[in-house]
Amino acid sequence: MSALQLIGATALLAGRKGLDGVSLSVAPGELVAVVGPNGAGKSSAIRALAGLLPLTGGQAFLAGDDVAGLSARIRAERAAYLPQERRIAWNLPAVEVAALGAPFLAASDALERARAALDEVEAGHLADRGVAEMSGGERARILLARALASGARALLADEPTAGLDPEAQLMVLERLKARAATGQAVLVSLHDLALAARFADRVVALDAGRVVADDAPLAALTPEVMAQVFGLAARWVEGPDGPLLSSGRYSEGSPSGVRTASSSA
């Protein structure tokens, strides 16, 4: 049974279709990356599974049950949600923020689990520091620790690497991959195709609210898909630590004329 599943999910976002018949699934132990340009529906897919975006058609399932019919608590036990938003209203100590991931545990147990999660994201030394005194990257680690501390069966992470330096991006995906290895289902939205190719078991490419590809990373992110979805003239080359993306933008009106080129790991 899939831990996370959308079947023909359709949802309206500001009057237009944010999701248009999206179907995808994530099995326990699997890390699936959802990619696509801005507005493609990545966040909408994740928010639909978190129960935050009501569907106008189709269904969203957590461990086989329709999200709409689950209580808030069961929903939280089946999937932890890490939003893009990293604003924390008050200058709480990091360990207290991470402990909010486990609100149903006794305070001492929640703090113990929070400290373990902070260690997991290499932020144990920040445990007693106020989050308002931290950099954006440090705060991102603390919020990831909160999601990890929940102990939910699945993780829904909406662009967890946005705004992070390269080392922190790798750390985040290594942690999520490690969680998948323990049997959790992980659905993560990413902008960086190279990171998706390197860490994901499968990649779901979205464009204008529709699934364009859903396969193993290099089978999903073919040059044709990258051209159609991202407007990129791109190809994969084998690097020592995994696939590298050589990419460039199509110059206007000329799909064959690459204007710029770069590669990233």
Next chain:
Amino acid sequence: MTRPSQLTLALAGLIAVTAALGVLLGETLFDPGQLAQAFADPASGPAEVLWQVRAPRVATALMVGAALGLSGAVMQGLLRNPLADPGVLGVSASAALAAAAAIVLGAASLPGAVEVSALIGAGLAGGLLILFSARVRSPEALILFGVAVSSFAGAATALIFNLSPSPIATAEVMSWLLGSVQNRSWFDVAWVAPAVLAAGALAALAAPGLRMLSLGEETARTSGLPMARLRLLALLAAALATGAAVAVAGVIGFVGLAAPHLVRGAVRGDPGRILLPSALAGGLMLVAADLLARMTPTDQELKLGVFTALVGAPLFALIAWRAAREWRL
């Protein structure tokens, strides 16, 4: 002992000292012999002043300040905004409008009528806010709605002034709007205290929700906590506390805004753990402000609401300046 417990004990100690001064000191200064008589003979003149005039006044100030401090802490947590206070959401202004209407309509002669009207006004505004927040979850939208309620209630109160045929009633409304705990009796304390305690209990139940809201609306909604219920409890607590405070003492600004800031550092920002210290800080502030207002040599006694605003606003600006680094607006 944890920092919040130490803070609570320290605030309770300061309240005890300030309240004792509030009972012992006043416009009429008693010599030690008269004070001894007040403690020994309940029927004596000094005893009458201490226990039937000053003590209920101090107790009322304590309850009103605690209600405003609690209400401010709840609203700031609920809206994730350090600038929220009981006035922002229009509850104070609505309570004031209802009380002003009762005074102008001649209900002031009925015992408790003005107070009950104020509570009804606060309850109606609270009900409106609850209905609105059930449909719109954005804290910014709730603040804007509160500002609209507040502006409307303010305009309607001005209209009452405008159309009032009786200058006496107008003066009475004005006096009440300025905020005071002068001439309050044990009867006032007897009904406001349970209301404040009930608001405190509701706020304590809502505390886990306030804490979770620190991380934002979407995280709170996916946390597994019953956020709709917790939000409702928090709004009820804030409306009840504000309504009770306005009903018994008129409009007293600034305390609800400032009290949470005075103690926020000691609880490391935790919007759940701040509730009790903020209520105590509010109580302490108002007991001290009332004592200072009484002791200030003026021909007419300074109104408490005027005093808190005059002294408190510059102090608040200073606190805001120092706390600005910690805010994440």
